Amino acid sequence: MTRAGTPWHDGGEPPFDQQVRHLLDVVYERYQYDFRDYAPASIHRRVRQALSDLRCESVADLEDAVRHDAGMLSRLLQYLTIQVSDLFRDPEFWLALRLQVVPLLRTWPSLKLWIPGVAGGEELYAMAILLSEEGLLDRTVIYATDMNREALKAAEAGVYPLARLAGFSRNYQRAGGTRSLSEYYTAAYDSARFSRTLTGQVVFADHDLVTDSVFSEVQLISCRNVLIYFTPALQNRVLQLFSDSLVNGGVLCLGTKETLQFSPRAVDYQPIDARYRIFRRVQR
Amino acid sequence: MTAPKVIVIGGSAGALEPLTTIAAALPASFPIPLVAVLHIPDDFENTLPETIGRRCTIPVQEGMHGTRLSCGLILAPPNYHLLLEADGTVALSLDAPVGYSRPSIDVLFESAALAYGARVLGIVLSGANDDGARGLAAIRQAGGTVWVQDPQTASAAYMPDAALRLVGADRVAPPREIGTALLAFAPEAARNG
Incomplete structure (x- = not known):
């Protein structure tokens, strides 16, 4: 981490964590969404994921796109905020x-x-x-x-993919559920909609x-x-x-x-x- | 080589035994933290820390969000990714499974490479899928060191084979030798605090 003091534009590319911090500064200043105090390790992963899925060559590219396009921001938000849980997890x-x-x-x-x-x-x-x-x-x-x-x-x-309902239902039973989970949703095609x-x-x-x-x-x-x-x-x-x-x-x-x-x-x-x-x- | 700041270990099928062998080779005073991901069933009763801890003198614990790295072995809890922060703590995440795995070895290894740069030693053990190979590549790219359990000594050779194919290794050895080799870091790591 010897380059911690390197200015933004000084020949070589700044370290990844600095680039991400800069991106989050822009997101905050321009849109008032504040991810600056999110735990860095997960944010770094999610930004990497976004870079690859949104076909950006670099964090600087992504930053540029976000700065000029609110649509790009809302796509980025789906990466920065998404969480995957299960019904009756634990x-x-x-x-x-x-x-x-x-x-x-x-x-x-x-x-x-x-x-x-x-x-x-x-x-x-x-x-x-x-x-x-x-x-x-x-x-x-x-x-x-x-x-x-x-x-x-x-x-x-x-609405949840039907494929996830078996796991939800197992959890529900273990959680002391008194009925059948299927009483709370209607299944259509490949998804289930809760009542x-x-x-x-x-x-x-x-x-x-x-x-x-x-x-x-x-x-x-x-x-x-x-x-x-x-x-x-x-x-x-x-x-x-x-x-x-x-x-x-x-x-x-x-x-x-x-x-x-x-x-x-x-x-x-x-x-x-x-x-x-x-x-x-x-x-x- | 210079002593690493952290040793990250990953394994799946057949990795419990080699991980225990490695951890059991270390004295309680061993100064470098070890952090491991083993793929285990998503069971709330995680008995792995006790199972391994019974046979070791180093402390063995399940990682919680915010746990500070110190001497001993930290294990990823079932159904969470475990990542390392640059401030010396452990972070958990519920991001989607990677290659059907949560915890994922790649996620731990990539976070270690980013947080600790060249001062990471990554070790891939026995396993029946290719998790860990990409993470090991990230460690090597950051200048860190990569070791792989000798596939001939692994009850599931797929994981060490995949790592060797993608990354190669600075050392390929059976678990007992890996434990002995880690011991050699102790004096220098202790001096550096």
Whole structure:
């Protein structure tokens, strides 16, 4: 990394990480999408992927295209923000939620839930199915937010390739599902569309964890496997946002390989289930 | 050669035994972190760290997001990619599987090459697909060192063969010799802190 101080235009090409940083600066300055505090390793992979798929010779080419063409930006966004999840991913987490958190949720007369970084909606539909089976869906508003409008559209549509449903269904059974997953979707051709009744009280909204602030007080936040894409500094900012959004006694769910232990905001939480990363907001 | 800053290892079918042999050859004080991807079934109960750890003196743990590299062996958790950041921590990702694999050896190796440049040693072990070959190429391109388990000692030779075909290797050796060769780095790496 001896070239860390090399200016942008100084003969040789700057190192890849510098080129990417420059690209992200342009994306921010021109379009106010802020990826500058995303964890570099994954961003580097995704930019490489975009370069190859979008047929750009170099990061500089991509940067140029993005600078002059908002259409190119929206194509790049699909690489920078896309996440692949499964319905009821980590079934044991969902089982723990059903057994340990649902009784808590019953103590509130009405509920607001927030699923930030909802991406393709897999976590949303799992949550809505669980709440529906526990008789809580009718008194719950779910905020499903993402910075990526294409992803929000996909989440709202709730359509998944039929090939993925066998895995979803296996997870659902292991997660303590009381019915058959097929009762929640209709299959047509090679895809499955989840029932509209699941999303009747879902608010789909454009919200960027990096640049936007608190928008509602909520009883539960489920943000699994989103923080893994952020630097520690940005993780702390987002965890502060969650602390400010949760009511006293509210519940925070993180991914099973994510931890609060590196964050100063750890003091805001007590574990409900440490293993499956379910925490309760406590008064400081 | 200069002692590497990090040793990244990848394997699939038949790689548990050689990985354990290599890790077991190292003393608890071995100063260079090892990070490994093994393709294992997506099972929430990951017993791999305990299985390997029982036979080693170096600490063995499953990587979490934000884990700092230190002495010992870090294993990728099932169903996540594991990448290395230049700040010395581990990052996880749920990006799509690469060549049907998540974790992917190529993803780990490519991130190591970008974060650590020439100070990476990549090792490909037994396996029945070609994951790891492209990652090894990235390590070599960044000036790092590439070793491959002798295919004749691998219960599945496809993976080491694929790596040798695409990249070649600075050393081709059975697992026991790989362990011994790693030991030789210890004095220099300890001096450099």
